[in-house]
Every structure is written in structure tokens, then in C-alpha cells.
Amino acid sequence: MAKALIVYATRSGETKQIGEYIAEGLRIAGLEASLASVNEIKKTTDLQGYDALVFGSATYHGDMMQGMKTMLFLAEKAHLQGKVGGAFGAFGWSGEAPDRIYDTMKNIFQMDMAGAPLRLKSGSVAGAIQVAQAYGQEIAGKIKS
Secondary structure, three states, rough: OOEEEEEOOOOOOOHHEEEEEEHHHHHHHOEEEEEEEEHOOOHHHHHHHOOEEEEOEEEEOOOOOHHHHHHHHHOOOOOOOOEEEEEEEEEEOOOOHHHHHEEEEEEEEEEEEOOOOOEEEEOOOOOOHHHHHHHHHHHHHHHHH
């Protein structure tokens, strides 16, 4: 069974909640999905053994959270090129974090990315569950194709 890891940085729990919905979408599509906080990723081997990696961060003062930045520097050394990837995040006003994560994964890490990053104001807005689950299924579809 293909495996996916979702790594998130959150301030209020919204980004984690969105990550949980993405994991549900991956599971619906038949993948094994694990969720981890950026604080749990300590070494490059923590990112190995997965067919897909999905990174998410809340946007805080127009940028991704520091924990995600630190984890991305670590991920750069993990040789993720060619792996399937996705990026997501919650935001209050501007929502730049998912785009910056996505661009890093696509252009620096050379990952095979989902069509676009997923940006949601909150995991509790109308339709958020369905949108996030669909994003997980899109990522799963890239593995199966």
C-alpha cells in the first residue's frame, strides 16, 4: 500500500484540521496516511519511506510559520526529487504560506506536485472537508498514475 506523510505547522489548530481532512481523502483513495507536526520531524530519515509528502503551514504575518521554514531546510537534504507532493494552509487575511511551500517543493526539491496548493481560511468553513478530501484524492491519483 502506498504511503503519504502530512507535515503541518499550526498556531490555532486550523492547519492541523485541514491536514486531517487531506489524510481522510488519501485514505478514501486507498493510501496509508500519517500526520506529523513539524516539531516531530527531527532528521531527514523522518521524511523517507513515503510515496507522497504534503506540507502545510498557517500564514502568520504574511509568511509560513518558522517551524515549517526550519523543516523545509531539513527536507532539502532529504532527496525528495520525483516524489509526489502537495502544499496547504489556513490563513486569516493573506494566505501566502501554501504558495511559498508549494514553490519550494516544486522548484527547489523538484517534486511532482499536485495541480496547485490548497488554501483555506479554516477547516470549519462550509465545504472545507470536501475540498480538503478532494485534494488528498488528487495527490493519491498522482501516485496511482
